[in-house]
Amino acid sequence: MKTLKDFNFENKKAIIRVDFNVPLNDKFEVTDATRIEAAKSTIIKVLEDGGSCVLMSHLGRPKGKQNEFSLQHIVAKVKEIIGVNVKFVEDCIGDKAEQAVANLEKGEVLLLENLRFYEEEKKGDIAFAKKLSKLGDIYINDAFGTAHRAHASTTIIAQFFEENKCFGNLLAREIESIDKVLNNSEKPVLAILGGAKVSSKITVIENILDKVDHLIIGGGMSFTFIKAQGGTVGDSICEDDKMELALNILKQAKEKGVEVHIPVDVIAADDFSNTANTQILDINAIPEGWQGLDAGPKSRENFDVVVNKCKTILWNGPLGVFEMETFSGGTIALGHSIDKATKNGAFSLVGGGDSVAAVKQFGFAEKVSYVSTGGGAMLEMLEGKALPGIEAILK
Ligand code: AMP
Numbered sequence: 001m002k003t004l005k006d007f008n009f010e011n012k013k014a015i016i017r018v019d020f021n022v023p024l025n026d027k028f029e030v031t032d033a034t035r036i037e038a039a040k041s042t043i044i045k046v047l048e049d050g051g052s053c054v055l056m057s058h059l060g061r062p063k064g065k066q067n068e069f070s071l072q073h074i075v076a077k078v079k080e081i082i083g084v085n086v087k088f089v090e091d092c093i094g095d096k097a098e099q100a101v102a103n104l105e106k107g108e109v110l111l112l113e114n115l116r117f118y119e120e121e122k123k124g125d126i127a128f129a130k131k132l133s134k135l136g137d138i139y140i141n142d143a144f145g146t147a148h149r150a151h152a153s154t155t156i157i158a159q160f161f162e163e164n165k166c167f168g169n170l171l172a173r174e175i176e177s178i179d180k181v182l183n184n185s186e187k188p189v190l191a192i193l194g195g196a197k198v199s200s201k202i203t204v205i206e207n208i209l210d211k212v213d214h215l216i217i218g219g220g221m222s223f224t225f226i227k228a229q230g231g232t233v234g235d236s237i238c239e240d241d242k243m244e245l246a247l248n249i250l251k252q253a254k255e256k257g258v259e260v261h262i263p264v265d266v267i268a269a270d271d272f273s274n275t276a277n278t279q280i281l282d283i284n285a286i287p288e289g290w291q292g293l294d295a296g297p298k299s300r301e302n303f304d305v306v307v308n309k310c311k312t313i314l315w316n317g318p319l320g321v322f323e324m325e326t327f328s329g330g331t332i333a334l335g336h337s338i339d340k341a342t343k344n345g346a347f348s349l350v351g352g353g354d355s356v357a358a359v360k361q362f363g364f365a366e367k368v369s370y371v372s373t374g375g376g377a378m379l380e381m382l383e384g385k386a387l388p389g390i391e392a393i394l395k
Contacts, residue, residue, distance in 0.1 A: 002393065004042060004169060010051060014136055015056065015136025016136075018142050050106055055112065057115065058114055060114075064119075072090070072113070084108070085109070088111050115151075115153050122151055124155065132152060133161065139161040140165070140167070140168045142169065142170045145375070155391075173370070177372065181312055182382070191214075192307075193216070206252075207382060208314075214310060216303055219318055222292075231285070234290045264298050267280060267320070267329070269293050274326050274327075293324075295319045295329075300330055310341065311345070315359075316378075317354065331358050335358075346369075347369045350370070
């Protein structure tokens, strides 16, 4: 796996695919700069070697050239975070971009305009990718969030660099962290899968059954498993058409020697609302008119024991409707359990959409070993799929 360590960037222009798809407010100010901060170490390495950086990214979902999606809006923020002057060019290919790159001096950073102003980007157009490739000597992919897409800047461009391509620090760390969980893990290995639906996680579950010793199934997903085994789930979210599949997963787990842990009690509510009436109920006996919206106290205790037995922990998906304070306790308790296990030497990886939002919201981001930056990309890796953006560098 080629990384920044394999290159000296002195007098070289690195073209770097970053993920600067950051949220902006109505004044076009960056409201969360995590993704810019995440790219910093790669940019600094190139500059410290005596090279220069050409940064390319998408922002939002523009339809053609739309000023509201211009990367011009984030230039000041990038400058503030990287700590050097950042130039901007209002195109990402063609004469203007090529001229701006030609004028770029050692130690300088140039940000190109939004790649998705051209529909060729998402189409993975070869001619467009070739034009992008003219803007640097060495191609670095540091955008994990789009590594599962075969877009021009994330995948197709790599073929024009033969040996001169590598992973940036962020992408390399993502790959190493997932590898540490799936392939080079210290046992026992635990995967915690929560969230709303079984259907969106089936392939992940099937792939990881071969890799883990323990599996916690929590959140809305658990009710399909409970009902399939004869429990009464009341008005809880449940996918009746996935019950057979749930039983099959439990059977496979048994055959593979994976211990499955499902909540035994829930915080049930008489309405999907933060101010609903609540009561603690056995998860197998939820009456009509009530729905389970969070893991109950006994479940939290059980999960704490499992988490603290394990040396490698993967967490994807909340244990309850954490967006509402009344139903956030189970997810917070799990965060504390993982924090404790991590302090005692376990490797913990959190990734995939909502669990990242949850760990940030409740202050656990610094307490776990690694928080993945790519929701969809991370899920596809957990499903065992090869990501085109990664394969293109390895080729
Ligand atoms: P996912 O994107 O599949 O990880 O699902 C995350 C969503 O699942 C969050 O928005 C949670 O509010 C939701 N969720 C978790 N537990 C439950 C539950 N018991 N009932 C309904 N929704 C839930």
